Amino acid sequence: MTVNPEEPQAAPPHPRFNAAEARQKAEFILSRAWGLLRAPKAEWEQIRDEETTIPNILLGYVAPLAAIPPICDLIGSTLFNRLLQGDFAGALMRAIITFGVSVALIYFLGLLINALAENFDGERNDLQAQKVAAYAMTPTFFSGLFSLWPPVWWFSIFALAYAVYLFYTGVPILMKASRERAVGYAATVAIAGLIAFVILFSVVGCVSGMGHV
DSSP states (O other): OOOOOTSSSOOOOOOOOOHHHHHHHHHHHHHHHHHHHHOOOHHHHHHHOOOOOOHHHHIIIHHHHHHHHHHHHHHHHHHOOOHHHHHHHHHHHHHHHHHHHHHHHHHHHHHHHHHHHGTOOOOHHHHHHHHEEETTTHHHHHHGGGGGSGGGGGGGGHHHHHHHHHHHHHHHSOOOOOOOHHHHHHHHHHHHHHHHHHHHHHHHHHHHHHHOO
């Protein structure tokens, strides 16, 4: 059968939502989070040996978790502050920007972890550095659930502290840094990440504020 090149070709089918695949991803995320909480060193060793890619980490793991804080903040603000009654567009814009900035922040932390590796007797490895950044920040993403009830937001401090501990346990295994220098490695990344967090989310505040001037 000869195909006429002038005839319009059928458009490729649009990807459809796959409930089984979505459930499988959710189970993986919850299993990983539980593993990092229950036995972090054993989980890091499993993470080290996993074959994956940086886009898969950012899109398949970080992106779903990064949606938790802005969505919960949106809901919490609505229920307790009635924010959306007066400025739905501004609140929605802030949530979208926060999501994008959160994913970008994880990527930045991965670059930073990789750049600092040799300064702490470690080995540079782009993929392993992104693994450390993505999985160590898991507690901070789940702490976004506290935004559903704003009076308990301060519980997020414990999640941040545990994220630093995950950095400390992860860099010797994935980046091959010496355990003697792992504390300094984790502290340096945490401080730099906190500074980046403040700067980036200050930008979010300015941009979302401009959206309803």
